[in-house]
Amino acid sequence: MQHIKILITAMAAVFILINAPAVHAQKQVIIPESLKESYENFRFAPAVRAGDMVYLSGVVARLKDDETDADIRPAVIRAFEEIEMILKASGGDWSDVVDVTSYLTDLDKYVGPMWAVKEERVPAPYPAWTAIGVSQLFGGEKAIIEIKVTAYLPTADSED
Numbered sequence: 612m613q614h615i616k617i618l619i620t621a622m623a624a625v626f627i628l629i630n631a632p633a634v635h636a637q638k639q640v641i642i643p644e645s646l647k648e649s650y651e652n653f654r655f656a657p658a659v660r661a662g663d664m665v666y667l668s669g670v671v672a673r674l675k676d677d678e679t680d681a682d683i684r685p686a687v688i689r690a691f692e693e694i695e696m697i698l699k700a701s702g703g704d705w706s707d708v709v710d711v712t713s714y715l716t717d718l719d720k721y722v723g724p725m726w727a728v729k730e731e732r733v734p735a736p737y738p739a740w741t742a743i744g745v746s747q748l749f750g751g752e753k754a755i756i757e758i759k760v761t762a763y764l765p766t767a768d769s770e771d
Contacts, residue, residue: 637662637766643700657697665701665762669714670694671748672725672756683721683755687728694760695732707762708738714757718744721756 641658642650650656658667672690674680698704715721722742729740738760748754 641665641697641701643696645696658701660701660764663763663765665698665703665707665764667694667697667701667760667762669757669759670697671750671754672758673750674753674755676753678753680717680720680755683724684728687725687756690756690758691728691732694758698760698762701762701764703762703764705733705738706736707764708733708760709763710761711738711740712759713740713742714745714748714759715742716745716748716755718742725756 637660639660640656641660643657646657655668658665660666670690670693672683672686674683674686678685695704698707713725715725725742748757
């Protein structure tokens, strides 16, 4: 019985090693033109395609200096527009999104306005969505919401 376990483990390791180069070759960093400077400065990708999945980094809804959290709608719209730009650069749109995680620095106060923008921009069938209250986001006190998106975008190879 022990020999069978060792053989199965060895076969799995060989399978992983044989397929690892193919998985690595499918990884693609997605950087829309307007985010190239940010990519260089902060050294993280706006999105990465791995096979049929596209993983967007969190996009922050940040209030401008002359904005207050009495009306966060403009900041949320800017964040959704950036997500849409990155999805487009990836070859997709909201209809390809399968999972969203949003982080809100004031969950009770901000979820309603965020949800109102979501209702206007995200079509059915709706993605899975998790909203989490947090105490702070990257970007200082004006950073109020971060939205992280995962999309399913099959490549031409996988559609055969």
